[in-house]
Amino acid sequence: MENIGSTSIIEPVWPGVVLKQPINFKTQELAEKVDLCFSVEPLILERIGRHPRIVGYLGQRGRGLLLGQASHGNLQAYLDSNPSIDLRQRILWCRQVAEAVSYIHSRGVVHSDLRPRNILVHQSATSNSSRDLWLCDFGGSTCDELALDGGCLPDGPFYHPVFGVESSPALDIFGLGSLFYTVITGRWPYRSDPGAPRTIDEKLAYEKDIADAFNREEYPDLKDVVGGTVILACWKRRYGTAEEVLRALEREMPISAVQIEATADLEGEAGHASAHVLFGTALSVVAFAALTYILIQRRHVR
Template identity: 30%
Template sequence: MSEFCFLPWYPRGIGEFLDASGSNYVALFDDQTILKFPIVPPHENTAAFSPAGQKYRRQIREASLRGLDVEEKILEKIGHHERIISLRGRHEDGLLLEYMRNGSVDRYLHSRPETTLDQRLKWALQAAEGLAFIHSNHVVHCDLSTGNLLLDSALNIKIGDFEGILLHPDGTIALDGGARYNTLSSMPRDDQDHCDYQTDRFALGTAIYSVITGQRLFPDLDPVEEDTEVQRRFKAGDFPILPDERGGQIIRKCWMGEYESSTQIVHDIQSVLFPITA
């Protein structure tokens, strides 16, 4: 096996593998719970690997464990909310989390492009509600995207993946799990490692755009190979235009950093997109 490849391993009690990221696997634990655990197993035999390969795999596991520890602490801190995935407990190899049986909004829309505009607008509101709650608890998500907007059995959104930043009330960092935005969700700034409420709101704008349109931002670009061009467009304010009745102005205000709080986004979505119930 290549030292830079990872094969599935099987912690106690897991069933079907559901997902994988750069550092974690997600597998079914029971019909209401998933286990999120490092892609590198404990006590791995690395004798056949080069020193560089051993170091790489050790760093991947350490980063995963740090992120899972921060995620547990953040979820314990913010507590229960209808827009946040629930922490079920600890497992010797990872975190037990609420199973969201309809997966991510990203995957759902990919397989169901006929999803109505009303449903998409509802998800935009729910995502904003979740982000406002997170921020009210001094948490910066740092990786908000349609892949982390998860759907329960009733197709309501709950935000997942909390390996971001927990702040002290004075704004200094208490915990940092190491999560960072993908290219299309990353607000242009001098220090690309810096995350705050404003960078989260920028990422929310990209997520809402993808939810409403059913496509990723800048489909003409490869966000990995052409990340410099993505950032150039962001800095130039070269964003796609959507009509206001589909959230266009709200999305643009997220991208341009014009919101002072995330609750303002919730209010605008309610007022502009759901005027009868606002």
């Protein structure tokens, strides 16, 4: 099954591995944008390296990128389809997104396009009832040390007009606030319906309204939102680093404080399913190892 994005087509090639290929546009401006994204992304992924909160990168095939396959698609689609996600999982996801951003910043990379669609949801290898997040889509990212700039900025609620056209760690940190809000509430800031605006007119009107609100330093009511203090501090640009955000989450949104109601039936179901999870994980590991070996052999042949 293919997944089509704004610049790419993604299709499975092996168990646990997908190929992300560029869309061929006839319009010169769009074609140049795609070329830039696909020239920047592999270099950014190589710079970042392996990390449990980053999508796995196995190399290139032609112009395409070989990446780890997430079992449950992107975060936006998952939130829209699963409105009853428990609070503990939502808090864990906020932590994991902050971990990912903190790590890429430590490698000198700014994502520059943080939004739920650019985060993947994958079955946890340690718990059948839990899902983990992978940050992905680095085609629009920047790295000053490598002189790379994918030329992207985030969508409306994940961007503040104060940043202009410059990508910086502060831009990502602001975006974290809106990501946390979306993960905890299931909605984008200032939207009553789940997900992004559906039509172009709706999108343009929403982005204008939210830009005006942010310029006035007006933000959604956070009184009853878990982690609201951290979210507002991200929006108000009070954190200097993503690591500070992560530490604040650990203080304000402790996972240990969230109680999960579990029945004996659910525990039994989880135990029964664990063998399937482990088997699927093993297949992914084998596929990654086999593909890595093939790529190494090809380099030697060259």
